[in-house]
Amino acid sequence: MTSAAVPVAVCQFAPTDSRERNRERIAELTAQAAARGARLVVFPEYSSYFVDPMDESLAANAETLDGDFVSSLRAAASDHGVVVVAGLVEQASDGQRVRNTLVAVRGDGILATYRKQHLYDAFGQKESDWVEAGELDAAATFEVAGIRFGLMTCYDLRFPEVARTLVDDGADALVVPAEWVRGPLKEHHWTTLLAARAIENTAYVISADHPTPIGVGHSQIVDPQGVVLAGAGTTEDIAVATVEAASIERVRAANPSLRVRRYRVVPA
Structure with a gap:
């Protein structure tokens, strides 16, 4: 049984319409998380720029993968010897809409990118007015100290196929940056779906919300049996817990649901 283990932190913070301030706050929180032992630090969706309701300023404040935001993530990762995951408002090809992109970076470069596949056209919202959906490409995964992490975003959580494609690609833990908007039963849906994705995939789930x-709020680190190991409340906070390969192996040995299933995920 492997002894690989990665301390992870979820940083629950509120991005604003100030790109500079967002970068500064991420650097501060990364330092705090690293001081608590984290080797992977996860921030929410739309960490580079956020405005509610969405408007034309998204495109005006979108960046490329080699822009200031990703450069600042790499600098923070390098300063503290960690991997950082955060949500980027990325420039799209048409110049009108943007891409809702996750980046996982180390000090020496980008490890993985993921562009949100399921846009939040629900509960009275219309994310697709402003955002271009990601392609159904290969699963976005990366490795830290022998443990493989997979990327998905917010509303993707309601689609179990996204998580399953990551696990099929070898993910031991699902990383879920989000801006899970408040509303009737929304907190209940959030926490229930985080636990469900963990249980059905016998994988950790690492979620960072606004x-x-x-x-x-309620950013959480959930173990492969759906137990919350660490979490935040409703205010800005950092929660830290350890992802352990041995725990995944124990759960999958006792409950080999991934091995005995009889269906595969096929893009629509």
Whole structure:
């Protein structure tokens, strides 16, 4: 049984319409998370720029993968010897809409990128007015100290196929940056779906949300049996727990649901 283990942190913070301030706050929180032992530090969706409701300023403030935001993530990762995951408002090809992109970076470069596949056209919202959906490409995964992590975003959590494609690609843990908007039963849906994705995939789930009043908060690190190991409340906070390969192996030996299943995921 392997002894690989990675301390991870979820940083629940509220990005604003100030790109510079967002970069500064991420650097501060990364330092705090690293001081608590984290080797992977996860931030929410739309960490580079956020405005509610969405408007034309998204495109005006979108960046490329070699822009200031990703460069600042790499600098923070290098300073503290960690991997950082955060949500980027990325420039799209048409110049009108943007891409809702996750980046995982080390000090020496980008490890993985993921562009949100399921846009939040629900509960009275229309993300697709402003955002271009990601292609159904290969699963976005990366490795830290022998443990493989897979990327997905917010509303993707409601689609179990996304998580399953990551696990099929070898993911031991699902990383879920989000801006899970508040509303009737939304907190209940969030925490229930985080646990469900963990249980059905016998994998860790690592989620970072915006705090209230716009998000529901409750960023969590959930183990492969759906147990919350560490979590935040509704305000800005950092939660830290350890992802252990041995725990995944024990759960999958006792419950080999991935091995005995009889269906595969096929893009629609």
